[in-house]
Amino acid sequence: MSNEFIALAVPAILLFSALFILLFGFSVHYTKNRGYFITLWTLFIAFLISANGVGETFTLPILPHIFNSMAVYDAFSATFISLFLLGGFLTLAIAKSFVDHTDFFTHESFVLLLFSLFGMVILTMANELLTAFIALEIASMSVYILVGLNRNSLRASEAFFKYLLLGSFAASFYLLGMVLIYASVKSTNLAVIAHYILSTNLEAQLLVIAGSMLIMITIMFKIAAVPFGAWVLDVYEGASFPITAYMAGVFKVAIFAFILRLFLQNFIAYEALYDPLVIGGAMVTLIAGSFLAVTQNSVKKMLAASSVVHSGYLLIAFVSIGEATYSATSAIIFYLFAYFLSAIGAFGVLSYISKGSDKPISYDDLNGLAKSRPIIAASFTLFILSLAGFPSTIGFIAKFYIFTSAIEAGYTILAFFGALAACVSIYYYFKVIAHLYFKESGSVKSDNGEQFSLIFIVVSAIVVLWGGVGTSLLYDLPGINALNELSRYAIGSLGL
Amino acid sequence: MSLLIFLPFITALFLFVVKMPINAVKSVYMVSTLCVASMAIYFYVQFDPSASMQFIEKHSWISQYGIHYSIGVDGVSLGIVMMNALLMPLIALGLYKQRDKKGYWIHLLFVQGGIMGAVLSLDLMLFYLFWEIMLLPIFFMIGLYGYGKNSFVAIKFNIYTIFGSLLMLVAILYLAVSYKEQFGFYSFALDDLKNLKLTTIESLLVFSGFMVAFAIKIPIFPFHTWLSDTYRSAPTGIVIVMSSLMAKLGAYAIWRVLFTLFDETSHQLAPYFIGIGLFGLIFFGISAMNQTHLKRMFALSSASHLSLIVVGFFIYDIYGLVGSSYLIISHALSSAALFLMLAMMYERVQTYTIDTLGGIAKEAPRFALFFAFFALSIVGVPLTSGFVAEVLIILGAFEYNIYVGFLAATSVLIAMLFMFKMISAVLYGDTNERTKNFQDLRVHELMALIPLALLILAMGIFPNYFIKNIEPTAKAFASNKEVTRYE
Numbered sequence: 001m002s003n004e005f006i007a008l009a010v011p012a013i014l015l016f017s018a019l020f021i022l023l024f025g026f027s028v029h030y031t032k033n034r035g036y037f038i039t040l041w042t043l044f045i046a047f048l049i050s051a052n053g054v055g056e057t058f059t060l061p062i063l064p065h066i067f068n069s070m071a072v073y074d075a076f077s078a079t080f081i082s083l084f085l086l087g088g089f090l091t092l093a094i095a096k097s098f099v100d101h102t103d104f105f106t107h108e109s110f111v112l113l114l115f116s117l118f119g120m121v122i123l124t125m126a127n128e129l130l131t132a133f134i135a136l137e138i139a140s141m142s143v144y145i146l147v148g149l150n151r152n153s154l155r156a157s158e159a160f161f162k163y164l165l166l167g168s169f170a171a172s173f174y175l176l177g178m179v180l181i182y183a184s185v186k187s188t189n190l191a192v193i194a195h196y197i198l199s200t201n202l203e204a205q206l207l208v209i210a211g212s213m214l215i216m217i218t219i220m221f222k223i224a225a226v227p228f229g230a231w232v233l234d235v236y237e238g239a240s241f242p243i244t245a246y247m248a249g250v251f252k253v254a255i256f257a258f259i260l261r262l263f264l265q266n267f268i269a270y271e272a273l274y275d276p277l278v279i280g281g282a283m284v285t286l287i288a289g290s291f292l293a294v295t296q297n298s299v300k301k302m303l304a305a306s307s308v309v310h311s312g313y314l315l316i317a318f319v320s321i322g323e324a325t326y327s328a329t330s331a332i333i334f335y336l337f338a339y340f341l342s343a344i345g346a347f348g349v350l351s352y353i354s355k356g357s358d359k360p361i362s363y364d365d366l367n368g369l370a371k372s373r374p375i376i377a378a379s380f381t382l383f384i385l386s387l388a389g390f391p392s393t394i395g396f397i398a399k400f401y402i403f404t405s406a407i408e409a410g411y412t413i414l415a416f417f418g419a420l421a422a423c424v425s426i427y428y429y430f431k432v433i434a435h436l437y438f439k440e441s442g443s444v445k446s447d448n449g450e451q452f453s454l455i456f457i458v459v460s461a462i463v464v465l466w467g468g469v470g471t472s473l474l475y476d477l478p479g480i481n482a483l484n485e486l487s488r489y490a491i492g493s494l495g496l
Numbered sequence: 497m498s499l500l501i502f503l504p505f506i507t508a509l510f511l512f513v514v515k516m517p518i519n520a521v522k523s524v525y526m527v528s529t530l531c532v533a534s535m536a537i538y539f540y541v542q543f544d545p546s547a548s549m550q551f552i553e554k555h556s557w558i559s560q561y562g563i564h565y566s567i568g569v570d571g572v573s574l575g576i577v578m579m580n581a582l583l584m585p586l587i588a589l590g591l592y593k594q595r596d597k598k599g600y601w602i603h604l605l606f607v608q609g610g611i612m613g614a615v616l617s618l619d620l621m622l623f624y625l626f627w628e629i630m631l632l633p634i635f636f637m638i639g640l641y642g643y644g645k646n647s648f649v650a651i652k653f654n655i656y657t658i659f660g661s662l663l664m665l666v667a668i669l670y671l672a673v674s675y676k677e678q679f680g681f682y683s684f685a686l687d688d689l690k691n692l693k694l695t696t697i698e699s700l701l702v703f704s705g706f707m708v709a710f711a712i713k714i715p716i717f718p719f720h721t722w723l724s725d726t727y728r729s730a731p732t733g734i735v736i737v738m739s740s741l742m743a744k745l746g747a748y749a750i751w752r753v754l755f756t757l758f759d760e761t762s763h764q765l766a767p768y769f770i771g772i773g774l775f776g777l778i779f780f781g782i783s784a785m786n787q788t789h790l791k792r793m794f795a796l797s798s799a800s801h802l803s804l805i806v807v808g809f810f811i812y813d814i815y816g817l818v819g820s821s822y823l824i825i826s827h828a829l830s831s832a833a834l835f836l837m838l839a840m841m842y843e844r845v846q847t848y849t850i851d852t853l854g855g856i857a858k859e860a861p862r863f864a865l866f867f868a869f870f871a872l873s874i875v876g877v878p879l880t881s882g883f884v885a886e887v888l889i890i891l892g893a894f895e896y897n898i899y900v901g902f903l904a905a906t907s908v909l910i911a912m913l914f915m916f917k918m919i920s921a922v923l924y925g926d927t928n929e930r931t932k933n934f935q936d937l938r939v940h941e942l943m944a945l946i947p948l949a950l951l952i953l954a955m956g957i958f959p960n961y962f963i964k965n966i967e968p969t970a971k972a973f974a975s976n977k978e979v980t981r982y983e
Binding site: 385390391392396397400403404407408412415416419420422423426427430431433434437438439484 | 558560561621624625628629632635636639640646647650651654655658659662663665666669670672673676
């Protein structure tokens with residue numbers, strides 16, 4: 001498959017499928033099941049197509065004569081697109097049981113899901129600030145509505161308004177930043193900006209620096225880094241489980257795709273300016289996130305709070321990009337993959353056992369799950385171990401990369417700090433396992449729910465395990481090495 | 497060699513997936529552990545004392561970071577490998593009647609694999625992986641089959657040890673990155689990292705990162721606060737694993753990792769650690785004296801002996817090294833046997849408190865004989881293996897410094913004190929309603945205990961046969977040191 005074809009086919013498939021469901025939804029032949037499977041197949045096919053693009057280094061402006069090189073398809077975007085398409089696919093596949101048990105997944109929800117993925121694809125390919133902004137807003141708007149999908153739940157509506165309000169407010173910083181950059185560079189194209197930064201002296205760059213800082217604020221908001229992540233608890237709690245998983249796992253990947261491109265291509269020159277800020281941000285994020293996570297008594301909120309901690313780890317690697325570009329960037333990519341796999345799995349298990357109710361699951365609700373559903377409990381344990389970074393799971397390898405890159409960049413103290421946060425995380429994560437296995441439950445649950453979701457939960461659990469020990473020694477399956485290779489190709493295509 | 501590590505894992509996985517009656521589970525467990533034991537014996541016979549590291553296997557694992565799956569065995573690790581392989585089937589024999597949960601056996605297999613991996617690995621990342629993996633089954637065992645506030649204890653124990661491990665992780669990564677800076681590529685192999693040049697401050701920090709992890713596992717003095725809770729709550733299988741194998745692994749790791757990598761630093765810090773070790777020896781001994789709960793008492797007594805092992809290692813000469821390695825094995829045997837007997841006793845009288853016991857010797861002479869024998873072998877009565885080991889360590893201590901030797905020698909006596917007191921209180925005296933009709937040892941229990949007793953005697957009477965495997969490794973190491981010693 002030629003790369004031009006992939007570059008056009010992936011967004012096109014997502015867009016056309018979304019439009020199709022939008023129309024089909026009004027037909028008498030539409031059932032929820034059909035809508036669901038059309039979406040799932042779309043994601044699967046799109047993933048297969050985009051997966052063809054990874055594994056080699058290339059750069060390809062998309063139809064430059066029409067779009068004026070505002071989007072570029074390279075190994076970097078190919079890798080990220082494949083990542084979050086896979087993430088979207090897994091989220092949806094695991095959510096089957098949840099979708100069946102609820103009545104608020106109308107055809108619009110599938111449309112919105114596809115639209116948001118379309119936005120993310122464009123965001124990842126964007127080579128220009130304005131395109132990126134539009135793509136970001138397409139994705140965000142869709143996610144806002146997805147959060148408020150359950151109209152009958154007060155919590156969901158609250159989450160929706162909170163997220164919408166704060167999100168739009170944060171987005172305005174981006175616009176302001178873009179305007180400032182445009183004022184001095186006279187272009188929004190990333191390549192032009194990079195050229196400007198390299199060719200002028202620092203005096204003339206003041207506006208660009210200010211603009212880049214403002215853009216960073218929006219990004220920090222989106223990845224829920226402290227102090228811009230005040231929304232995260234309420235929104236994650238209010239949204240239904242699959243959507244929370246989607247936001248925590250998939251959306252974050254797309255944001256990081258953009259922030260990495262922006263930073264690596266343009267603002268790496270301001271690294272000395274950024275570093276103290278991001279170091280502070282990483283530390284505060286780790287501390288505050290840990291505090292939040294320890295104090296929660298609903299599992300969903302705990303997972304939400306711990307996702308803040310995970311953003312903190314990612315920021316550690318982000319700080320290290322300046323000094324250890326290669327290892328830090330591939331650490332981020334690997335960590336994103338590991339995190340979305342484990343988080344989607346963990347939220348997926350919660351959605352599976354919640355059976356569609358929007359009641360927050362407390363620790364006590366997990367009691368005795370190991371007895372009644374050993375397989376679910378074992379998979380959940382694996383996801384939790386991976387989130388905690390316990391060895392022989394993919395989460396450990398991810399933390400290993402992050403800490404190594406931090407030490408390589410000379411920030412040993414940050415790695416030490418990350419290790420402390422990981423130690424705290426043992427407490428709140430192992431509490432889940434303790435409740436799963438050590439506490440007896442009063443009620444006996446018998447039915448096993450949707451097989452379809454179960455299969456994907458188990459598959460993700462196996463991948464989590466394989467990602468931690470996987471090696472081409474045993475079978476000819478891609479292991480840890482292969483993913484590392486992929487991220488190398490991806491970074492290579494940014495021309496560093 | 498790899499089979500030693502992975503056979504337990506595979507069996508455990510098999511047992512987890514396949515549904516079968518509990519007796520079949522136990523048989524599968526026995527078959528698997530016996531296989532491991534016979535393989536270990538095969539390696540022991542094949543072991544060539546004159547060569548240092550042997551049966552090496554090496555495969556690439558994460559190539560970008562130079563992480564290898566590399567394992568091998570030398571004279572010191574051989575002892576722990578043997579203990580790990582031999583104790584596991586014996587535990588099952590001893591507890592055969594008591595434990596009817598499938599998970600119990602699965603977790604024991606997991607622990608065996610984890611410990612085996614940690615002992616054999618020559619790559620720091622691999623070592624770390626196994627070092628952490630073995631915590632998981634212990635966590636589950638305490639939580640699932642423990643006593644008292646077990647889930648609290650399980651989490652506390654886990655956080656405590658993982659705290660140490662994470663510091664070690666940072667230390668390991670720091671080493672690897674410095675190696676890359678100096679040599680241009682990543683490596684986590686012990687053999688490579690030993691060539692590293694670090695500044696004093698760096699090596700001190702990295703050293704303490706490792707040391708905290710090991711000290712928590714052993715435990716050495718200020719890091720012992722998890723000990724008594726955990727031992728009290730943990731089920732017998734795990735108590736045996738912790739006292740005979742896991743704690744020894746900490747001591748072994750000091751030797752394997754710290755002495756290999758931080759030759760000079762550990763040498764300079766040795767006096768402090770000897771001091772801490774001696775203090776621990778006395779402190780834990782005295783604490784043990786005041787215990788009325790038998791399990792806690794033995795927990796503290798084994799902590800006290802582990803401090804002695806640490807002293808032996810840090811004395812840094814051939815007597816200390818051989819003595820400590822020998823004590824690792826002999827203490828593993830004795831404490832495993834004692835904890836097994838405690839479990840048997842608990843099954844009969846449902847209590848661990850000394851005050852409620854008494855007069856067992858009258859009711860159950862065979863039980864009393866074995867119990868007294870193992871208790872005495874722990875304190876190092878002549879003809880038992882503990883004696884040989886302690887004499888060697890004390891010899892080393894005298895050579896190091898006369899006061900250290902004197903202190904070490906006298907503080908061993910503390911163990912005598914509380915052991916004799918305990919024996920007289922538990923075995924002799926009047927029977928009460930609890931100990932009346934105390935059933936004597938059954939056949940399967942005897943089958944578990946007799947090999948241990950024989951081995952202890954054999955090691956006490958013919959130490960040369962066993963030491964000859966340890967000695968060359970220790971000699972090579974100590975002679976290496978002799979040069980740098982008084983620089």
